[in-house]
Amino acid sequence: MRKDPDTILAGDIGGTKTNLAIFSRGEGLLKSLAEATFPSGNYKGFGDMVREFLSGTDFKVDQACIGVAGPVIGGRAKVTNLPWVLEEKELETELGFNSVRLMNDLLAFANAVPLLEEEDLFVLNQGRQDPEGSRAIIAPGTGLGEAYLTWDGSMFRAYPSEGGHADFAPADGFQADMFGYLKERMEHVSYEQVCSGIGLRNIYSYLKEGVRMPEPSWLAEEISSAGDSVPVIFRNASNRDRPCDICRKAVSLFLSILGAAAGSMALHFMATGGVYLGGGIPPRITELLQGGEFMDSFTDKGRMSDLVAGIPVRVIKSPRAALMGAARCGTMEARDEQ
Template sequence: MADIGGTNARFALETAADRIEAVAVLPCEDYPNVEDAMQAYLATPAIRALSPDGVRYCALAIANPVTGDQVQMTNHHWQFSIEAVRQKLGFELFLVVNDFTALAMSLPHLAVDQKQQVGGGSAKNEHVIGLVGAGTGLGVSGLIPSNGHWTPLQSEGGHVTFSPADETEIGILRFAWGEFGHVSAERLLSGDGLELIYRALADMQGLSVPGLPAPEISRLALAGENALCEEAIDRFCAILGTVAGNLAVTLGSLGGIYIGGGIVPRLGQRFLASPFRERFEQKGRFVSYLAQIPTYVITAEYPAFLGVSAILSENIAAAASSEKL
């Protein structure tokens, strides 16, 4: 199984139910295409030892829409045919799904110690669950309950138009318009987005500062070494709160809102003390509605694998059932 983002491709082998082994993280930029990265992983000694007869089934979660056989990544240059890769690598079954669809499917399987609640609220059983997460891009999904099963949403909600919530964010939007014709939520809620917020705040304050990469902005903010970086992080979290709140009222996510992606889990206590939850509930007449919805940060190391496993298991079972008929 694999979880492929715009920066890294994460691979693992499920050797038995709920037993995930041989996890490997390969930089996408090191491989010209997805099949080369997959072949490199399958050729490792660990995989040859664990699966000497080869791998029959594979499911891949990827950070872009999956609407047919042809897949082209949004935040990386890889593109491929699902059927061509299946044939080349010899899989009996090869599934490709959106990465946040897979991450959404992991949510019911998260243990208590694999998530951290932010603020109040209590999840209602058998109700819709929402998911949003910032990393290389901004992923959005959700789970709809139906007859004891969950149906994941294949959403591209990260590309909705950014909506400022105060004068500062109006200024950030004006600054972003200088670079982009359409400013989506993802333009601000991503690694590049954090850098954009930092530059916008500096410009609004008349500061001449060097450009900083997102990891350095986060590091300086967490260390308390740079006030502008701290302000950028807080603004990032506030904007994420608005987007998460919008998702909650749009889906009616009384089962909770989960925060994934590569950025927020690394912020730790800084995120808990940020304006995120206050902004999440800031919906005028719907404050009391939002206050009852819990928000969680996903802290599991490789949560998407849980969802990929669930999706693959369902498809293998369905295929076996069809053969019997």
């Protein structure tokens, strides 16, 4: 095993799986030198996993930058859906590293945006990109994550946001009625509650229980068997052989709300460098995103509609974005310390 001061360990820790990779600063961050995926629940701690990974490579690193599914406060993180509690200083000691940096997984994801190439992206709106313009990321998955990047004169720097927990603003009477239905059942109706995996379930519940749209028996059986209703609803919304009104309406609402939220982010951050859709959902529904509801709501901004219509919108397809972003962040920190 050889120690290379030019390498960095990047990680993307999730409740189900963890991806680890070694990148070389000198050879660029688009391709890893070594990479592996581990079932998170099979390990007592992150350190055990890292040691196993490194033992199977020819590299010994002394710096790590790790994206974590959960908040990172003061260098400490409790991983969502895992019993792990991670602390930067403890990991440095345990692993013998000079530096360990923990960051929220969406911040790692955002750091990848400047590295992405055309094949990593699916274009929803070509727009007119300002090469140095701010960039916004909205990422619906289980929840709703947001982040943004700004140009500092020499590079893009990423910053976290908790905009997914901002108040949901209904765009019409139907959405206002849904807001009222949800407000009776929860303390705070945020965008995450209507624009994520959680959100799609809430929308579907409103249509079924609040509006009384019929749920076909075959759909109820499919949802019950699947355990997770989200992929079932998305799949049947575009099923031309067996039309499903409640699924189509749920997804139509979801896309409209996502488009409105993304368009608002474009205005909040003056994101002339583009709006990027990440997370677990958008790469799986690119056909639905092209259907009109998303972009119609994205550009429906009154006097600012023409401005927003010119902003590029892209879906991030690369499953390695969080790893690349973590590596980029670690590289930037090393450069800043010099």
